[in-house]
Amino acid sequence: MEKRIAILATNGFEESELKSPxxxxxxxxxxxxxxxxxxxxxxxxxDGNWSNEYQVDKTLSDVSxxxxxxxxxxxxxxxxxxxxxxxxxLTFVRDFFKQGKPVAAICHAPQILISADVVKGRTMTSFxxxxxxxxxxxxxxxxxxxxxxxxxxxxxxxxxxxAFNSKLIEExxxxxxxxxxx
Numbered sequence: 508m509e510k511r512i513a514i515l516a517t518n519g520f521e522e523s524e525l526k527s528p529x530x531x532x533x534x535x536x537x538x539x540x541x542x543x544x545x546x547x548x549x550x551x552x553x554d555g556n557w558s559n560e561y562q563v564d565k566t567l568s569d570v571s572x573x574x575x576x577x578x579x580x581x582x583x584x585x586x587x588x589x590x591x592x593x594x595x596x597l598t599f600v601r602d603f604f605k606q607g608k609p610v611a612a613i614c615h616a617p618q619i620l621i622s623a624d625v626v627k628g629r630t631m632t633s634f635x636x637x638x639x640x641x642x643x644x645x646x647x648x649x650x651x652x653x654x655x656x657x658x659x660x661x662x663x664x665x666x667x668x669x670a671f672n673s674k675l676i677e678e679x680x681x682x683x684x685x686x687x688x689x
Contacts, residue, residue, distance in 0.1 A: 509537075509538060510535075510536075510537040510538065510576045510577070510679055510680075511537070511538045511539075511540065511574065511575045511576055512532050512537050512538065512539045512540070512575060512576060512577045512578070512579060512679065513540055513542045513565075513570065513572075513574070513575040513577070513578050513579070513599075514528070514529060514539060514540070514541050514542065514578075514579045514580075514581065515542050515543070515567075515578060515579075515580055515590065515596060515599065515600070515619075516541060516542075516543060516549055516561075516580075516581050516586055516590075517543050517544050517549055517586055517589050517590055518549050518550050518585065518586070518589070519550070519551075519552050519583050519584065519585025519586045519588075519589065520549065520551055520552065520581045520582070520583040520585075520586035521551070521552055521553070521581055521582045521583035521586070521613075521614055521615075521665065522551030522552060522553040522558045522559060523553065523665045523668065524581035524582050524583065524613050524614055524616075524665060524668070525541075525551065525561065525581040526551075527665075527668045527672060528579050528581070528611070528613075528668070528671065528672050528675060529541075529579075531672035531673075531675070531676060532579075532672075532675070532676065532679070535676055535679075537576075537679065540564035540565055540575075541561055541562065541563050541564050541565075542563070542564065542565045542566070542567060542570055542599070543563040543566060543567070544566065544567055544589075544590075544593060544595075544596070545563070545566060546563050546566050547562075547563055548560040548561060548562055548563060549561055549563055551583075552583050552584075552585065552586075567593070567595040567596060567599055568595065570599070571599070571602065572599060572602030572603045572605075572606055572608065573602075573606070575603075575608070576608060576609070576679060576682065577603070577608055577609040577610065577611070577675075577678065577679045578599075578600065578603045578608065578609070578610045578611070579610075579611045579612075579675065580600075580610070580611065580612040580613070580616035580617075580619055580620075581613060581614075581616060582612075582613050582614025582615040582616040582634065582664075583614065583615060584615055586615075586616075587615045587616050587617075587618040587619045588615075588618065590619050591618050591619045591621070591622035591623075592622075596619065597619070597622055597623045600619060600620065600623040600625065601623050601624070601625060604623075604625045606683065607657075607658060607683045608658060608682075608683055609658040609659075609660065609675070609678040609679055609681070609682075610658060610659050610660070611659075611660035611661070611671065611674075611675040611678070612631075612633075612659075612660070612661050613661065613662045613663075613664070613665075613667070613668070613671055614633065614634045614662070614663065614664050614665070615633070615634050615636075615637055616633075617631060617633040617637060617640075617641055617646075617661060618637055618640065621637075621640055621641065621644045624644075626641060626644045626645060626646040627644065627645030627646065628645060628646075628647075629645075629646050629647065629656045629659055630646070630647040630649060630654055630656045631646050631647070631648065631649070631654050631656060631659060631661040632648065632649055632650060632651050632652075632653070632654045632661045632662060632663050633648070633661060633663060634663055634664055635650075635663070650663070651663075652666075652667040652670045652671075653667055653670040653671050653673075653674045655674050655678065658678055658681075658683070660674045660675050660678055
């Protein structure tokens with residue numbers, strides 16, 4: 508069965524955190540689409556500077572969580588800060604949780620999950636600087652390269668990408684989980 512995965516991102520995403528999982532999922536034969544606020548291209552961030560542009564496949568107004576088997580959220584500082592202020596993005600994210608579908612977030616991306624109000628009671632990790640934000644939102648924060656809590660996969664930074672990609676793919680193959688946090 509074909510698996511369709513959404514990567515939700517906007518300008519200022521950490522390039523390695525979009526590129527590496529995208530390539531890993533495509534190597535598994537998954538269809539991976541970049542979903543963003545607007546059509547066109549979005550620009551990544553690497554080594555403290557703007558980097559490459561990536562083509563947006565779909566806009567938030569054109570998609571729903573029903574269209575996909577899983578959601579992946581790359582980090583970066585700018586990207587999650589913009590997306591967490593977009594109600595359409597938050598609704599999109601919440602719907603994956605409501606449907607029990609795998610969601611993966613790395614680095615600063617859990618900030619989007621905080622704003623979507625889906626972290627309470629979850630064990631997860633993130634970039635160290637948002638540890639207190641996650642704890643304040645009710646998450647159980649741990650310092651590990653990858654954490655899986657039901658269908659939620661989280662990692663700390665680009666160094667964790669091999670473990671993150673492996674668990675993300677494993678969760679996508681497992682599919683939907685029974686809702687325990689709904």
